[in-house]
Amino acid sequence: MxxxxxxxxxxxxxxxxxxxxxxxxxxxxxxxxxxxxxxxxxxxxxxxxxEDKDELLAAVVLHHYEGWLERRPQWRPVGPGEDLVAVLDELLRPWFRDLGEATAYLRLGQSLLLEPREHDSAARTRFVALRREGMQVFEEWFATELRRSGAAGERPPEEVAAELARLLVVATDGLVLSHRAGEGLDSDLFLDLLLDTVAEVLQGAADRPAGTAGDRTDRMGR
Amino acid sequence: MxxxxxxxxxxxxxxxxxxxxxxxxxxxxxxxxxxxxxxxxxxxxxxxxxEDKDELLAAVVLHHYEGWLERRPQWRPVGPGEDLVAVLDELLRPWFRDLGEATAYLRLGQSLLLEPREHDSAARTRFVALRREGMQVFEEWFATELRRSGAAGERPPEEVAAELARLLVVATDGLVLSHRAGEGLDSDLFLDLLLDTVAEVLQGAADRPAGTAGDRTDRMGR
DNA sequence: ACTTCCCTGTAGTGACCGTTCCATGCATAC
DNA sequence: GTATGCATGGAACGGTCACTACAGGGAAGT
The missing domain is CATH 1.10.10.60 (Homeodomain-like)
Known part of the structure; x- marks a missing residue:
């Protein structure tokens, strides 16, 4: 021993x-x-x-998050002739395929999210923090690639990146819940739809003049 | 009695x-x-x-659902010169504005969804059923309007309607969770983005020939 | 051999959980 | 007044919860 x-x-x-x-x-x-x-x-x-059950669950959350960080897609930069959305597709698709069953992590985290805020358990606090951290992984990759490619058009790349990252997180949350409800929502097609939306956001960003862009995007999150 | x-x-x-x-x-x-x-x-x-706590919670779920049915947006038909997406905007926006705080119903329901299926409480079973029923309200309105306007193009209107209804439900779920995480995701802007996506789906349906449409959409749904 | 320290085994603790029992109100109908 | 049935009051039930007190094992250092 x-x-x-x-x-x-x-x-x-x-x-x-x-x-x-x-x-x-x-x-x-x-x-x-x-x-x-x-x-x-x-x-x-x-x-x-x-120390107690709460700390144990917090440790479970951290443990799974670290596991996800190791197994997460490698955020390779977009090549010269490549489409950003195509690369994103390649990165996200395997992960989305696992979303239905594999992620006990997200299930636990979502349960914690639905708990009251006031009582503020360590596990819940940690999940919220790691969720934000994970979202920033997306966000920074987006920001880097948008800055390099200029795909954000007139809008600040950071702003568009934040919007896209939030969109991804919200979509995955909804997908997990939909799967738990037993609705046979296909992850592959859902990702297709999501990527279309991403493309549309980029398209809109490129087309729209700077003045009107502010009207639509300043409200997106803190 | x-x-x-x-x-x-x-x-x-x-x-x-x-x-x-x-x-x-x-x-x-x-x-x-x-x-x-x-x-x-x-x-x-x-x-x-x-009878027991489970039945009480099931009654709470039903009670709130009935309240929602009364207060739900009136699904008025789309006028001759009107845009379907514009009408949808008008119908959904008030509801989306309340999503952050008001819907204890969705919070309870989502907690029930995250519970294990096997144990199969009455409350969970009822929420899943009502969720499906509520989604069909969306679905039928979409189907009716798509059939009338021919906006679905070559694709079957029922199919496009089902896709759009699922998209709406998944998005609202994700939005509720995001709000619980304390991320300041703005419901108004999120709805903008969602409606853009709806418009994009319709656009894609109208443009795409029938043959290729099947490739992308047959997987959506049960 | 003796101590030291990390970890395990046993047997609880009080608190709170959902649930039940049964006597009691309190209207209405006779 | 007395009977009838819906609804409440209050006090408990056994069970399970998170958690703990404490004795002991067994490897490592000395």
Whole structure:
């Protein structure tokens, strides 16, 4: 058990068991008892590694986010003759295909989002922060590529990038929920539609003069 | 009897108290104790009118849905010289403006969606059913107007209508969650973007020949 | 061999959960 | 007045929740 101690294998086991329980029983159905049953370790071990249930869930959120960061698409720059939307398609499609089933992470996070703000659990706070961080990954890639290609037209590239990143996040959230409702919404076609919208935003940005652009976009988020 | 029970004012009080508790404390924080505290009636009254907590929540879902049906936008037909998207704008904008705060209904429903399917509570089952029903309200209006105006081009109007209805529902879900995350996503601008997308779908449907249209759209839906 | 420290095992804790029991009101009808 | 049935009041029920007190194991250092 030496190796187990040093490598923190028990902590990992608890973390993974918790994630499995969340994905099987949902947020409300996640109890310490189920987690201990799942990982074979007693509750005292759980409370040895984690201060309380809230901190454990926060750790689950962080754990999954880090996993996503490793497996996330590589944001390669757009080549000279390439279309930005085509590259985006290539980057996002595998991820969208997994959205229906694979992401217990998003399910847990969305449950946390729907909880009241006031009570402000560590898990919820962390998810909101990581969600924002993840969105910035999108945003910066967009901003870089828009700046390079000049596809944003008269509008500030950062502004268009923020808009597009928000659009992506909102769309994925909606897609996950739609899937949970058992509506057979096809991820592939939905991405098609989304990319069409992205193209349309870019088109609009390029066409529109600077003056009128401000009217439509200044309200988009903080 | 059942009819006598359903007409009672106490039943209504319990129902409203439950809705308030849900909107304040979220799904997980909704307990019988809090509901009785809120409405001033004892738990025995709650169990006089409702079989159990699950049935009470199912009744809350139905109650709010019926309220929405009454307050929903009137789906007036599109006039001769009018644009379909412009009318849609007029119909949806007030509703979208309320989405951020007002709809405890959607918050409860989304929490139910994120619960596991197997356990299959009455409340969850009912929300899924009403969600589908509500979506069909959209769908039929779209289908009618598309059939009348011929805006669907070569594609079957029902198919385009289904696609647009799904798009609307997914977008509203995502918008509610985004708002819960505290991202200052502006509902007005988001609706602008959404309507642009609708217009784009219609444009694509009108332009595309029948043969290629099938490739993109057959996957949308069940 | 002895201490040290990390982790596990057992057996709880009180609090709160949904739910139930049953006596009591309180109208209305006889 | 007395009977009838809907609805309330209050006090409990067993169960499960998150969490803890504490003793013990077992590897590592000395």
């Amino acid at each position: 030496t190796a187990a101690r040093r490598s923190g294998a028990s902590r990992e086991r608890i973390l993974e068991a918790a994630a499995e329980v969340v994905s099987e029983h949902g947020y409300a159905g996640t109890t310490i008892a189920r987690i201990t049953e799942r990982c074979g370790l007693p509750a005292s071990s759980v409370y040895w590694f984690f | 059942t009819a006598a029970r359903r007409s009672g004012a106490s039943r209504e009080r319990i129902l409203e108290a439950a809705a308030e508790v849900v909107s304040e404390h979220g799904y997980a924080g909704t307990t019988i104790a809090r509901i009785t505290e809120r409405c001033g009636l004892p738990a025995s009254s709650v169990y006089w009118f409702f």
